Amino acid sequence: MLTNPRSDRVKAVRSLQKRSVRQRTGRFCVEGPQGVREAVRHAPARVRDVYLTPEAAARYADDIVAPARAERLWVHEVSPEVLAAMAESEAPQGVLAVVDDVPATLAQVLAGRPRLLVLLTHVRDPGNAGTVIRGADAAGADAVLVSDASVDVLSPKVVRSTAGSLFHLPVVTDLDVATTLASLREHGVRTLAADGAGPSDLTEVDLTAPHCWVMGNEAWGLPEETTALCDDVVRVPIHGHAESLNLAMAATICLYASAGVLRPGPTAR
Incomplete structure (x- = not known):
């Protein structure tokens, strides 16, 4: 479990709130169970990492965790403090994913x-x-x-x-x-x-x-x-x-x- 809200990984995820970082890395954050669930279901190849608190991992075991692991995605349990440090929202509901931007034309x-x-x-x-x-x-x-x-x-x-x-x-x-x-x-x-x-x-x-x-x-x-x-x-x-x-x-x-x-x-x- 990731427990250090000051770690480099947490800072890297948090930095995706900045447009310049999103443009440079080609990645963005999805916060909340509904958005993450749809990303895992409909765009699994684009999902880099899924982060969940223990409570959220138990709550969304069937509709997020299991499908993500079936797609061999990286699923990480994190403390509530880490999730809060990563997210822009004050109430991210314990779920966040980092996703690749694949622009349409x-x-x-x-x-x-x-x-x-x-x-x-x-x-x-x-x-x-x-x-x-x-x-x-x-x-x-x-x-x-x-x-x-x-x-x-x-x-x-x-x-x-x-x-x-x-x-x-x-x-x-x-x-x-x-x-x-x-x-x-x-x-x-x-x-x-x-x-x-x-x-x-x-x-x-x-x-x-x-x-x-x-x-x-x-x-x-x-x-x-x-x-x-x-x-x-x-x-x-x-x-x-x-x-x-x-x-x-x-x-x-x-x-x-x-x-x-x-x-x-x-x-x-």
């Missing part, structure tokens, strides 16, 4: 002939970014695209907010918005800017063709130069007295509207 995504995508432009809030990734996963999107001016999706807060969805679908980062929109158009993917003042209503827009929802910054939305590059500008109708919807909520509504068209459920009898 836009070319790879487009080669798969995607039908549903979402592009985050200048999104700065970690919780919003993580929630959109989770919502895109739930809606069956083919990938999430993230602009170069957005939050680092491998930061601890974003990773936690994805609740493991980060390991379920490609997330392409550091994209130039204008270049990305042009590439999508060249590959037959319509670009739909989500904007509360858009001329098209979500309930009326055609979602049958492959398309990408383009979401803007939490505070100022999408600039005119970006909406001008999109095929349509779509508003989510508000029927009550709410002034607006936050980014993550609007993105989820748009993605599920698309999912309802692209992946309709069984016909009722």
Whole structure:
């Protein structure tokens, strides 16, 4: 068992909270049982080490420890003090993993002939970014695209907010918005800017063709130069007295509207 919170190993794991260290090492941390479980299940080749307190090792023996050992991953028991020293969260729930970053590319995504995508432009809030990734996963999107001016999706807060969805679908980062929109158009993917003042209503827009929802910054939305590059500008109708919807909520509504068209459920009898 690892018991020294000042050891070099603990310091190395802790240093992954810094973006510069993540970029240099090509690794990042996943905190909490849900994220670690999904990493072990869906991306075991990327998992470098799994750390658990004795209590967590007993609690998650079947859904984390056993699958990790079956994949011949390094599983380490650590004291609660060591786990706390490694983690960014104040309540890491006794589980943490170090995972390799294997970046996806836009070319790879487009080669798969995607039908549903979402592009985050200048999104700065970690919780919003993580929630959109989770919502895109739930809606069956083919990938999430993230602009170069957005939050680092491998930061601890974003990773936690994805609740493991980060390991379920490609997330392409550091994209130039204008270049990305042009590439999508060249590959037959319509670009739909989500904007509360858009001329098209979500309930009326055609979602049958492959398309990408383009979401803007939490505070100022999408600039005119970006909406001008999109095929349509779509508003989510508000029927009550709410002034607006936050980014993550609007993105989820748009993605599920698309999912309802692209992946309709069984016909009722």
